[in-house]
Amino acid sequence: MKVFVAQLNPTIGDLPGNRDKIIEAIHQGRLQKAEVVLFSELVLTGYPPEDLLLLPHFMDEVEKELHEIAKNTVGIIAIVGTPRRNPDQKEKFLFNSAAVLKNGALVGYYDKMLLPTYDVFDEHRYFEPGVGAKIWNLNGVRVAITICEDIWQHSDLVNWTIYRSDPIADLETMRADLILNLSASPYSLDKADRRVEVASKAAETLMTPLILCNQVGSNDSLIFDGYSAFCDANGDLIASAKGFKEDFLLIDTDTETKPMEVRRDHIADLYSALVLGLQDYFQKQGFQKACLGLSGGIDSAVVACLAVEALGKEHVLGVLMPSRYSSPESRTDALELAQNLGIETEEISIEQPFDSYLKILSEQFYGHPPDVTEENIQARIRGMLLMAISNKKGYLVLSTGNKSELGMGYSTLYGDLCGGLAVISDVTKTWVYALASYINREKTIIPLSTIQKPPSAELRPNQKDSDTLPDYAIIDTVLVDYLEEHLSVAEIAARNGYSEELVADIIGRIHRAEYKRRQAPPGLRVSEKAFTVGRRFPIVQKFIR
């Protein structure tokens, strides 16, 4: 059977736009003589549509557009991810479905059985689970349709959940000739490998080829990496669509298969993911121009490079905002970076407003020694200047804080936490350095002194991050153990040979900074557990251990 895999980048809620993309892909499949065109999960609405699903008039339009798509399937079969109304209206009003369209008509629906409701997924909020696996006769081929999570239980790779049923096991007695899977499986560091592992295991168990179509593109915080895949009946990976781009893959399941070698470069993927996340956040909203503060430090340098890659150098503005505490080297580094990138810069000293704040607050502050207040004022003046440029000239402000800082609360609310998008808020300092090396792999774009100097916020004389923070290597280890593995203070200390005081201090900082993160800009998720999406902790709570 010839299957045309359409790895598309839908926009959430853009039903007419997504419909047109789908119809165009069906047309492409027909030109390529495919029998089936396979789409990703909820491709018609984009994933995740969130509470749009609760609007009855949204579902009316979904049905209307699906009907339009069906009309365009003359002589071909299309399998399209879409929400559909649950005709029983018990317990939830919708299913997360695959519509099978053929020859201009709707043949039927397969409803997703396993509904992830953990981390960034809330599918039980909207959907009723489907009732069972079945075999579709598509042009005489026995095809089993599955949706994303349906094939994951079989590999025991699901988090926080052990599903009661395993649709792959259910299919064992059903003698399918081909398994199709519609996915919207978001990127995280080694997710593409695990996804292939899952597809491979299912194919191997059923001794049946499996074709997986994954969503590509970024929606708010979630980045989808694509990498749609074809595994043969041995479970070998035979073909893969591109990562981080729309792509099409024509697969003929009747030809001889040859396993493909995949050697994934995790850091290249991380870079591509962030570029895509930035790009889609801008393009899908119709924005073009970004501005960011250039401090001469590594975080803003990496974000500037990502922004140039995503938006083009002519659309990125670097703003230098020196104070009495800025070192001349930082200014040089920032200008050198800007020159290497070919981006425009502006320079605005924050001394005048800083002075005027200190003056008008002198009465209130009388008798109080300088403290973090004065540091925050500087950071907030910078935030304010960026927002003013944004308001006046239509730039979107990029926030440049990394995950280690966000975890420790080492950032100023309404200061460096200003911005429309937090580009690297899910990238630890460790990985920021790795990204900087990757960016400099061919020639030096980020000045070496930016990379080599000890991190500093430059908000008081001779300040270093290490004055008030533990080593980033330690912070980053604790972050992973605590956020992703849910280990306790005692367990983290024991595993890594740290003192319990040190680990307790870091975890205390994580919880005390919850209120800041609640007001942080949306960030691009690239790890298994991001702070700003998929992690839900109360602000006011007492369990910190």
Added chain:
Amino acid sequence: MKVFVAQLNPTIGDLPGNRDKIIEAIHQGRLQKAEVVLFSELVLTGYPPEDLLLLPHFMDEVEKELHEIAKNTVGIIAIVGTPRRNPDQKEKFLFNSAAVLKNGALVGYYDKMLLPTYDVFDEHRYFEPGVGAKIWNLNGVRVAITICEDIWQHSDLVNWTIYRSDPIADLETMRADLILNLSASPYSLDKADRRVEVASKAAETLMTPLILCNQVGSNDSLIFDGYSAFCDANGDLIASAKGFKEDFLLIDTDTETKPMEVRRDHIADLYSALVLGLQDYFQKQGFQKACLGLSGGIDSAVVACLAVEALGKEHVLGVLMPSRYSSPESRTDALELAQNLGIETEEISIEQPFDSYLKILSEQFYGHPPDVTEENIQARIRGMLLMAISNKKGYLVLSTGNKSELGMGYSTLYGDLCGGLAVISDVTKTWVYALASYINREKTIIPLSTIQKPPSAELRPNQKDSDTLPDYAIIDTVLVDYLEEHLSVAEIAARNGYSEELVADIIGRIHRAEYKRRQAPPGLRVSEKAFTVGRRFPIVQKFIR
């Protein structure tokens, strides 16, 4: 049977503190010769514990503390809301349970059957549904235990869900003598009435008395109103605990019953809810002092009154921050309010920093006419000053924006949206006026000119909200129809006799402001659909109708 209803205010994650409260209540019940002490849902952890539930070491401590509590039940029965591990570990690892403790031992668990997963509720993220209703023999009395949502399906008052089972219907053949319900049912405007309606309907159907113990207190955005209730076998309300306070209720189900009259004052309840929300946000974090900007307008006036009621006048600081556009009347109104409340004020002109921003930005802004940028700068200077006072002196900043503004995006990110808590962000302008009248019911606290003058942000000469916004009465109607009822533009226009253009404009503003709300401070939820909790819409999306 004598049942002692312990309507407690637990703190999230404060396992030792909550344990002590529970043990003390059991002791009180014993003194009152009760046979059973009934607690609220998840009283041991506080509701909602959110992702704390995913930490294995959190569950270890829960089990340990429950064991401690059990030891304190000699000669008495305690029914305590607690999460418990699902021994089958399928599909979710926990149940939302009621532990039945008697004579120092754990008798068994009842597991909640209906798990709300909509709006502010995410119970499917953590819990597996319980498998069925059962009858407990408690001192010879046949008792059915239910948890919150379990009794709601029977009244058809559940949103976005029609459960497959109705535990009240299941109980019909089981001949219970008494129904107990452990609740954590959050406040919204007429929720207490609906909760009594639900309890009453269940009691009436089963012809059995029902005792409901509800949580009281506020946790982040969710306010729990208490109002625990006893309905007799006719479904008549016989007794009610206090609203918005911890309370105990001794009920003897064997004495003759006399229906009680309830006349609820919705505006008094709203006022109490906001005071409790503010109070708990402060007290549970160990904060005492609040500051807020006093503009002379009605929103900041109402928030100041709520803060004084919640924290005491000596703990509230009003900050006047006039600019060239502030009217002398606004200043007079603000000072008069402060005097009426007896709170301290400070006055800091924003002219100096405003000038210095305009000066240092003059190059960047050359050729651009003044626009919203200059207005935002003023609002942001004010936010910055409040944050500086907060940083230096330990005040928590209260954000004073109302729901109508938040809906329309009529607020400045990092400006008036600064703050630790948004006190009235779920109160529409219409209800802000009602609160002001309520506050002034005995004597004038909020100056009448504050109430009577047309709303203005005073960010440019002679500015009025009505220059750029539709009438608040219209906005507020559309907000309810769109947020709570999910009506479309066409339906809202038809229902209210508005033009479709007008409604589409308002709904467009709602969606365009999503990015601002994502970075707004946490707000107290008092309606059926708050912006900042329980509503999940993508920022980047195209379905706006």
